[in-house]
Amino acid sequence: MINSIFEAILQILSHPPSRREHGYDAVVLLALLVNYRKYEVTGLLSGQSLSFFLFRQYKDKEEEHQSGFFSALTNMVGSMFIADAHEKISVQTNEAILLALYEAVHLNRNFITVLAQSHPEMGLVTTPVSPAPTTPVTPLGTTPPSSDDLMVEFIVTHMMKEFPMDLYIRCIQVVHKLLCYQKKCRVRLHYTWRELWSALINLLKFLMSNETVLLAKHNIFTLALMIVNLFNMFITYGDTFLPTPSSYDELYYEIIRMHQSFDNLYSMVLRLSTNAGQWKEAASKVTHALVNIRAIINHFNPKIESYAAVNHISQLSEEQVLEVVRANYDTLTLKLQDGLDQYERYSEQHKEAAFFKELVRSISTNVRRNLAFHTLSQEVLLKEFSTIS
Numbered sequence: 476m477i478n479s480i481f482e483a484i485l486q487i488l489s490h491p492p493s494r495r496e497h498g499y500d501a502v503v504l505l506a507l508l509v510n511y512r513k514y515e516v517t518g519l520l521s522g523q524s525l526s527f528f529l530f531r532q533y534k535d536k537e538e539e540h541q542s543g544f545f546s547a548l549t550n551m552v553g554s555m556f557i558a559d560a561h562e563k564i565s566v567q568t569n570e571a572i573l574l575a576l577y578e579a580v581h582l583n584r585n586f587i588t589v590l591a592q593s594h595p596e597m598g599l600v601t602t603p604v605s606p607a608p609t610t611p612v613t614p615l616g617t618t619p620p621s622s623d624d625l626m627v628e629f630i631v632t633h634m635m636k637e638f639p640m641d642l643y644i645r646c647i648q649v650v651h652k653l654l655c656y657q658k659k660c661r662v663r664l665h666y667t668w669r670e671l672w673s674a675l676i677n678l679l680k681f682l683m684s685n686e687t688v689l690l691a692k693h694n695i696f697t698l699a700l701m702i703v704n705l706f707n708m709f710i711t712y713g714d715t716f717l718p719t720p721s722s723y724d725e726l727y728y729e730i731i732r733m734h735q736s737f738d739n740l741y742s743m744v745l746r747l748s749t750n751a752g753q754w755k756e757a758a759s760k761v762t763h764a765l766v767n768i769r770a771i772i773n774h775f776n777p778k779i780e781s782y783a784a785v786n787h788i789s790q791l792s793e794e795q796v797l798e799v800v801r802a803n804y805d806t807l808t809l810k811l812q813d814g815l816d817q818y819e820r821y822s823e824q825h826k827e828a829a830f831f832k833e834l835v836r837s838i839s840t841n842v843r844r845n846l847a848f849h850t851l852s853q854e855v856l857l858k859e860f861s862t863i864s
Contacts, residue, residue, distance in 0.1 A: 480508065481603060484501050484504065484505050487501045488502070489541070490499055499572070502571060502572050502575045503571040503572075503575075503838065503842060505575050505840065506571045506572075506574040506575040506578065506835075506838060507571075507835065507839065507842075509575070509578045509673065510574070510578070510831065510835045513831075524695065528823060530732075570834060570837065570838055570841075571838045571842075574831075574834060574835070574838065581821070582835070600774035608663060622649065623650070623653070623664070623666055623670075623671060624670075626646050626649055626650050626671070627670050627671055627674045629642070629646050630643070630646060630674040630675065630677075630678055631674050631677065632849055634677075634678065634681040636685075636688065638685075638689055638692070638693065639700065640693045640695075643678075643698055643699065644697070645704065647698065647701045647702060648701070648818065648819075648821075649706060650671070651701070651704075651705060651708070651818055652707075652818050654708050654716065654816075655708075655816045655817075655818055657715075657716035658708075658712045658715050658716050658816055659816070661715055661716065662716060663716055663717065663718045664716075664718065665718045666718070668709075668717065668722060668725070668726070669725060669729060672706075672709075672726065672729045673729070675702050675705060675706070676729070676733045676736050678698075678702060679699060679702055679736055679737075679740055681742055682695045682698065682699055682741075683736075683739055683740060684773075686743065690754070691775060692713075694754070694757055695759065696744065696747075696754060696758050696761050697757065698815050699740065699744070699761050700757075700760050700761050700764055703740075703764045703765055703768065704764055704815060706768060706817050707764060707768070707812055708815045708816065710726070710767055710768070710771070710809065711727050711767075711809075711811075711812060711815055712815070712816060713726055714849075721797075724797050724800055724801060725797075727771060727775065727800050728793060728796055728797055729772065730768060730771050731772060731775050731776065731779070731800070732796075734772040734776065737765065737768050737769065737772060738772070740761070740765065741762065741765050741769060743757075743758075744758040744759070744761040744762045744765075745762055746758075748761075748762050764812075764817060766810055766812075767809045767810060767812065770807070770808065770809055770810070771807065774803070774806070774807050774808075775799065775800060775803060775807075778799055778803050779791060779799050782795070782799050817820075
């Protein structure tokens with residue numbers, strides 16, 4: 476029964492004519508089936524069932540017409556946001572499609588491969604250390620922004636008093652997992668990484684400038700530690716996934732250029748880590764994580780000042796600073812930090828489980844409310860059923 480249902484849904488979504496006519500309803504059905512008693516071992520349909528069919532469908536379809544489940548589903552999601560203004564439907568009315576996309580991404584072991592290698596309008600260089608990973612049909616389709624662009628946009632547009640801490644942590648986790656994959660598989664994206672570095676530093680500045688208000692509600696040091704460790708990831712392993720050697724130079728330039736922000740962060744966490752307050756341990760972890768960033772700043776800043784004094788230059792250009800950096804790598808000493816490329820696998824926690832249960836109830840209610848039985852012709856249905864093999 477399960478096999479028949481999934482085969483039928485996948486066939487509808489993979490066939491353009493049937494997808495145009497029945498695609499939305501098929502996705503709604505898929506979302507409801509996957510979430511039916513999903514947290515019970517004896518549920519009618521487990522996530523493993525969907526996972527199995529997604530893997531098999533991907534394998535069967537990747538060499539055919541490149542119009543499989545993911546392509547169909549993500550095209551439907553994309554159309555929700557790029558339609559003309561007068562045709563747009565609110566995201567809430569399309570929550571079933573978003574839920575189905577979430578389940579497909581969550582259960583698809585190949586998705587990280589696609590996400591890490593998908594970057595529109597940018598070149599991609601890979602240096603595989605093992606057989607190159609198979610790239611499935613890109614689930615992002617031809618959507619203009621990359622995953623990096625989306626994360627950067629979120630970071631810079633949600634710094635507010637009602638700070639969405641949980642979402643920021645998820646956002647940084649997404650970036651971290653992508654970097655871990657790129658490091659592992661030697662995937663080099665020709666991406667303007669400065670945009671991410673700048674966004675992360677601005678986020679640190681926001682946390683510091685709103686320390687009192689945010690600490691009343693959140694442990695900001697968890698997020699600060701994650702951000703600092705992203706920079707540590709670039710410092711320690713950047714040569715394995717940054718596109719060019721000059722990109723690594725630019726990383727150092729940005730750290731040096733924004734040294735005051737890192738100095739201020741160190742002062743803040745040092746102050747709290749030396750007090751006997753509730754944040755002592757959390758702040759202390761950030762203090763230790765800053766060791767290499769501070770080493771870079773303390774190593775290069777005197778040399779840059781000396782270069783400026785010797786050459787009688789009041790303000791160095793970027794290229795002059797980079798020249799100093801390149802000339803002084805050999806004398807820089809950094810500490811090896813363990814565990815930077817390790818991450819906690821995502822799982823639906825209790826909090827999210829409650830959210831998904833409520834979401835499914837909402838979808839079910841909308842389906843019942845909007846289902847027009849009078850439009851269902853018995854003759855047409857019987858004719859369609861008769862052709863099912």
